[in-house]
Amino acid sequence: MSADELGPLEQRLASFDKPIRDWHAARERAFAAKFGPKQGKLTTLMGRLPTAAAAAAGVGPGPREQVFLLLDEICDLYARSDASRCAIIRGLVHQHEAHRLLGEYIGNAARMLESGGRSVWLERGIAAVSIDDQRLDYRDWLLSLGDVYLAGIKAKLDPAPALRRIAERSNPERHSAAPTPTREALEGFEQSAYFGTTILPHLK
CATH class of the missing domain: 1.25.40 (Serine Threonine Protein Phosphatase 5, Tetratricopeptide repeat)
Known part of the structure; x- marks a missing residue:
């Protein structure tokens, strides 16, 4: 089977490109907003991880x-x-x-x-x-x-x-x-x- 014959599959994959990008970007923004500055003690940074991860998860399952x-x-x-x-x-x-x-x-x-x-x-x-x-x-x-x-x-x-x-x-x-x-x-x-x-x- 050639790439052309797999065209419908590629079209379906392509249809998810923007939704996935938008979803990942929203998750990254939510994470960054809660995590804050990346400078500081390691223990402080690690302590922020659960809250930041929860914020990213709160964006929802997306596509x-x-x-x-x-x-x-x-x-x-x-x-x-x-x-x-x-x-x-x-x-x-x-x-x-x-x-x-x-x-x-x-x-x-x-x-x-x-x-x-x-x-x-x-x-x-x-x-x-x-x-x-x-x-x-x-x-x-x-x-x-x-x-x-x-x-x-x-x-x-x-x-x-x-x-x-x-x-x-x-x-x-x-x-x-x-x-x-x-x-x-x-x-x-x-x-x-x-x-x-x-x-x-x-x-x-």
């Missing part, structure tokens, strides 16, 4: 729910696409503001699994991890993957097959924000040091 519904569709499409189409999908998502909600979406997938949601949330969560492609922060990316993996285990699912399927569809090339390509990171997740120290103890 999150609608974007999550679109990401549901995107992740389902991604999971049943070949590697070349998945590369196009990743590119489309990262061209638009929806990519900023991938981290929250992955967390939501883990929560859905933990609360008894359908097994599709395991694949959606791992697909979103693949789409995210370690673009923002590798450490946060790894923690998010771990959360989805553990949520799958708690839901009495075996995450390994989904990991393998999505790894095959993931970016095989390393970029500057990632220590290893996402495909390699997913393929080797269960053999990683992080898995051994953080995930494995929960499986015993």
Whole structure:
């Protein structure tokens, strides 16, 4: 499938660009208004964080729910696409503001699994991890993957097959924000040091 054939998907992603930007800007303004000057003792600054975070949350959920519904569709499409189409999908998502909600979406997938949601949330969560492609922060990316993996285990699912399927569809090339390509990171997740120290103890 070509980029042109994914046009309707891109149009829907584009329709959320301004709402997401406006929502994030409103949250940042609310946070800054309560946090105040960034100078001062660390303890003072840390003490302001809860109030500032609450102010940002008070702005409301914005377009999150609608974007999550679109990401549901995107992740389902991604999971049943070949590697070349998945590369196009990743590119489309990262061209638009929806990519900023991938981290929250992955967390939501883990929560859905933990609360008894359908097994599709395991694949959606791992697909979103693949789409995210370690673009923002590798450490946060790894923690998010771990959360989805553990949520799958708690839901009495075996995450390994989904990991393998999505790894095959993931970016095989390393970029500057990632220590290893996402495909390699997913393929080797269960053999990683992080898995051994953080995930494995929960499986015993």
